[in-house]
Amino acid sequence: MGIKIGNAAFDVRADEALRDQNVQGAVPSAQERLQSVRLKAVGELDDWERWRDLGEEIRSHTIDNLDYYLTELSNNVAKRGGHVFFAETAEDANQYIEEVVRKKQAKKIVKSKSMVTEEIGLNPVLEKSGCEVIETDLGEYIIQLDNDHPSHFLGPALHKTREQVRDIFSEKRGYVGSEEPEELTQFAREQLRKEFLSADVGITGCNFAIANSGTVGIVTNEGNARLSTTVPKTQITVMGMERLVPSWEDFDVMVSLLCRSAVGQKLSTYVTAVSGPRLEGEADGPEEFHLVIVDNGRSGILGTQFQSALHCIRCSACVNVCPVYRHIGGHAYGSIYQGPIGAVLTPLLGGYEEYKELPYASSLCAACTEVCPVRIPLHELLYKHRQQIVQEEGLAPAGEKMVMKTFRTVTSSSRLYKVSTKSATVVRGVIAGMSKGGPKPIRGWTQSRNLPSVGKKRFRDLYKERKKGAGE
Helix, strand or coil: CCCECCCCCHHHHHHHHHHCHHHHHHHHHHHHHHHHHHHHHHHCCCCHHHHHHHHHHHHHHHHHCHHHHHHHHHHHHHHCCCEEEEECCHHHHHHHHHHHHHHCCCCEEEECCCHHHHHHCHHHHHHHCCCEEEECCHHHHHHHHCCCCCCCCCCCCCCCCHHHHHHHHHHHHCCCCCCCHHHHHHHHHHHHHHHHHHCCEEEECCCEEECCCCEEEEEECCCHHHHHHHCCCEEEEEEECCCEECCHHHHHHHHHHHHHHHHCCCCCCEEEEECCCCCCCCCCCCCEEEEEEECCCHHHCCCCCCHHHHHCCCCCHHHHHCHHHHHHCCHHHCECCCHHHHHHHHHHHHCHHHHCCHHHCCCCCCHHHHHCCCCCCHHHHHHHHHHHHHHHCCCCCHHHHHHHHHHHHHHCCHHHHHHHHHHHHHHHHHHHHCCCCCCHHHHHHHCCCCCCCCCCCCHHHHHHHHHHHHHC
């Protein structure tokens, strides 16, 4: 699949989402619930802003010294008997993982939730090789059964109702129960338990790798990652190259920030630490461990004005407060990364030619920056994208260029400006009277709302009249 979802243009995807009653009902409800529990969780700490300062310091220091900590992590994983592979591209990562699976003659693979494996399009590659790949996160499991795409970092199936989930389970797995969440979850648990016990390879993502110990940290609420790392004989962890911290102390801070910001918990149900293959005398764990560290465009962000985007810990707090996401959901972004951070990160990884609309999918209200636990200035990065798209890349639409050129010409001439302001009332009346809501560039705006009224007299005229009246 890769980072891209679908081929439709952004405005088409957004229009579809605005007409989708499930999206319009499910997304606002989920946002309100997640915002509420987050506020309660962060309020329990004496000084949340100090915690944010610590998070920012840790992420900034780590990314500034990324080469050092990646080397330290790699060396420590190797010391514990693990294998490390640095993948420059998605193709490199997929090829390496496919080769490991082929050597193990694996037929069944269980996966815990992993955004980076979505990014590199791993599942189709393994399936093409003849492997059965089972997503074990409940949301991802639902999405996979329905041949759909994730719409949220933490809730991949957030856009689906419980009735839809019931129908998916019924059609694909013969489910005969109700749409009650407890019953649906119990059914999924029974289905997945068999898959864990018969899997040849387990694949996981990584929330944070701890550089000074060579440990991979995985944070979940379902326990599926723990089963994926202990039952199969071979385990593969795939991580973006920025997803690490220097020490266990730093890991402690980041997990606290992640859990409170993501789902309003003091601590996630499961925090799993994987430190290579099972050693002699240990009761469980894989016989073979592989860590695949993915670049896939990240190194190109280092040292640029967008470097702070790599500080992201994928908590989705910014997504949960975004008014644009609230209305269009996740699929409209056309990327596996949604919301404000998705609008920042996706053009950096996928290019402006494909994703130049995303930085404009924001009101620049700065709510995302305000809730980010590591203080990424998201609204500023979105604005920088817009500047680069227009000023450096020259990718502004032709119509927009023409309008702005005309605006500059008119406002640079006092005579033209006076004529334009005097004619505003007449022009507004003509456009409002058109059956289709005006010419094409503004039709989409006028069809969904009324044009604002324009005063019959300009402020300048009113001011002159008032001044004249006062003088008299």
